[in-house]
Amino acid sequence: MAKYSTGSSGGGGGTNCELCGTESDSLTLASVAGAELEVCPDCAPHDDSKAHGGGDRKRSEQDAGSTDEPNRKRKAAQNVAKANPVWDGDSEHWESEGTNYDDDPLPYLVSDYGEALVEARREAGLQREELAEELGAPEKDILAVEQGRATQAGVGGGLIDALEERLDVTLAE
Numbered sequence: 001m002a003k004y005s006t007g008s009s010g011g012g013g014g015t016n017c018e019l020c021g022t023e024s025d026s027l028t029l030a031s032v033a034g035a036e037l038e039v040c041p042d043c044a045p046h047d048d049s050k051a052h053g054g055g056d057r058k059r060s061e062q063d064a065g066s067t068d069e070p071n072r073k074r075k076a077a078q079n080v081a082k083a084n085p086v087w088d089g090d091s092e093h094w095e096s097e098g099t100n101y102d103d104d105p106l107p108y109l110v111s112d113y114g115e116a117l118v119e120a121r122r123e124a125g126l127q128r129e130e131l132a133e134e135l136g137a138p139e140k141d142i143l144a145v146e147q148g149r150a151t152q153a154g155v156g157g158g159l160i161d162a163l164e165e166r167l168d169v170t171l172a173e
Contacts, residue, residue, distance in 0.1 A: 019043040036072045106150060107157050107172035114148035120169035121146075135162050145171070 016023050017040035019032060024040040030047035032039070039046065110116070121131055128146070132139040137159050144153030145163065160171050 017043055019046065034075055036075070105157050106155060107160060109150060109160070109172055110170060112148075113150070113171045114146045116169055117142075117163060117167070117171060118146050120167035124167055131163075131166070135159070135166060137162070 015025065015027070017027065018037040019030075019039045020043050022040045022042065026041055027038040028041075028044055028047075030037055030039045030044060031049040032043075032046050033048070044050075121128065124131075126134075128142055129139055132142050135142075141153060141155050141159055142163070144150055144155055145159070150160070157172075163169065164171050
């Protein structure tokens with residue numbers, strides 16, 4: 001069986017360690033990084049529950065089918081979601097304005113474009129709010145460009161052009 005297998009396809013009863021893939025008749029249940037795994041004696045020291053006073057939970061043939069597979073998968077999915085937040089829950093901007101990638105594509109930006117914009121704005125003696133008002137652009141979009149996250153914020157090429165023209169700075173290649 002391949003390394004990093006999750007046991008047999010029958011939902012438990014596998015004979016391979018779910019951490020290293022070694023075949024073993026002495027598998028024990030271990031909590032590793034929030035997931036309940038059946039591990040061999042060599043991988044047993046990775047059991048997080050032993051660090052918190054958990055006992056040895058040898059997997060016997062009688063309890064092989066009682067593994068709470070859906071609960072284990074749910075916990076693993078929760079840990080992945082916690083480690084990889086993707087969306088902040090704010091879709092109001094996209095719902096009201098939509099994306100403008102086709103109508104106003106963002107050009108290729110020079111490296112350190114955010115720092116160049118901050119420096120040019122300060123040299124012009126402008127606060128971010130003043131520049132936004134003058135250009136008729138949302139201040140949060142100018143902030144996104146200054147922070148180097150124009151792509152993630154969905155800033156259009158029209159704002160980049162306006163910033164370059166107003167501040168006499170090069171932001172796009």
